[in-house]
Amino acid sequence: MNNTPDTFTSAAEQDMSETRQAFLTGERAEFFAHDRRYVDTIFDDGESPLKHAHDIELRSSSFKWKYPLWYCSDIDAKDCTWFEMARAGVWYTDHITVEDSTIEAPKNFRRCHDVTLRNVDFVNAEETLWACSGVTLDNVSAHGDYLAMNCADVKADNLRLVGNYPFDGARNVEISNSRLISKDCFWNCENVTVRDSFISGEYLAWNSRNVTFEHCTIESLQGLCYVDHLVLRDCRLVNTTLAFEYSSVDADVRGTIDSVFNPSSGTIRADHINELTLDPAKIDPTATTIVTADAA
Template sequence: MKLIRQELLSGERALFNSNDLEIVDTTFEEGESPLKESTNIILKDSVFKWKYPLWYCDVIKVSNTALLETARSGIWYTNKIEINDSIIDAPKTFRRSNDIVLNNVLLTNADETLWNCKDIKLNKVNAKGNYFGMNSKDVYVDNLQLSGDYAFDGVSNIEVHNSKLLSKDAFWNCENVKVYNSVIIGEYLGWNSKNVTFVNCTIESLQGLCYIENLVLENCKILNSELLFEYTTANAEVITVIDSVKNPSGGIIQAKGIDELILDDTKIDVSKTTFVLEETA
């Protein structure tokens, strides 16, 4: 493997179509697509300052490296990439890429990041930006701190652990969602989704958990949340009092209590939902 150390590289496609490189302490200055169509690249302690640094690449390992804001749309159509202990200050990173691993990565400007990707593993990731993870598949998340609306819209097969999401309209249009030991705060959680499970979670969501087919809640807290479960089929075990429930489609809703229960028999078949409340149990 050829070593490139402490270089200052500029110009379009500076290392285009490279193979078997270890790049250390190197800065990529102005110039698009410096490593486009490259394979088997190790990057350490380096900086990208311009657009499209890693397009159409395969087998990339990155550590202690920075993508500045101007390195936008940085990693598209790339397969098998691992990034460790790094900072990405650029939006629209990762698009139509596969086999992505991020460990201890800070994404300060994560708008439209991780779109249409597959086989994603996120561990100790801190991200701020809207439309994070849209239309991606086969996602495993542990210890994600995310601030940004419309997170994981259209995702299928996602498992989330030990995370905190501040996100309006999270998990819309999804299928096969499992969230464990996490906090989710934001309006309209989970609409138009199928097979959604929350276990040991804390949820705050105005008009959340509506229009869901097969919602499961196990040992969850729901706080400061109104008009829940509208047109949702649910098997819900809630260990707090729910502020209000409106027109669920069916299932069992178990809670310490429900302050306001809205059931309109012109909209739903009221008999299809069973309520088990602590004060009457």
């Protein structure tokens, strides 16, 4: 009787050749590789080791030099590391999943489509995820400025970001259960929804349209200004001053707003507003309805 447990190997895995515990050097070391699995492999000095590769699995492997994955498709990486010099690591690549990995190199993921990052730490996320589309971020930690500029169709859950100017020019963005410590977050955006999150940083969401915050805590000097169709549902504005300037707003705020400054139109509901400015020389005060609990 055979007591060995059955193991299932997919047809795709059976068709893959395997490179194990290799130390690869030189430019384009594995150029145009396909249908291959790399395990415990080091891609050392030498640019573009997997340029034009497709149908690749990477397991417990590391990149130590520039441009490792350009013009690639169908990449599955797990337990991998991009070291500091593996900068500009993934560009012009479609259908890539990276899990349980650390990315030390900046300027990663540029003009990629269908990107899934799960349990990933970006040690230096400077200029990362630019002009990408179809992006899923699940339990991602990032530190660096200009994350996700001009991205489209982004979904993030448990994103922990410390860095300024994220999501500039992005569209169709959904973020939940996240913490963003970011100046100038969500500038020039369209169709953004943030739920159950904490955002701290001045000048939040300027020059954007169709921006919604639900069950969020926000701290922002001159935040939420110049927004066309801004919605806040069951939010708290902590130490938030000069809010809503020239914004069309539908806001339901729990607690006190420190100051509201010349919104262009809409309705603002709060328990209390410490300082309210509706300057008829700048805006039409009758276009905005203010509802406070202490005035009821």
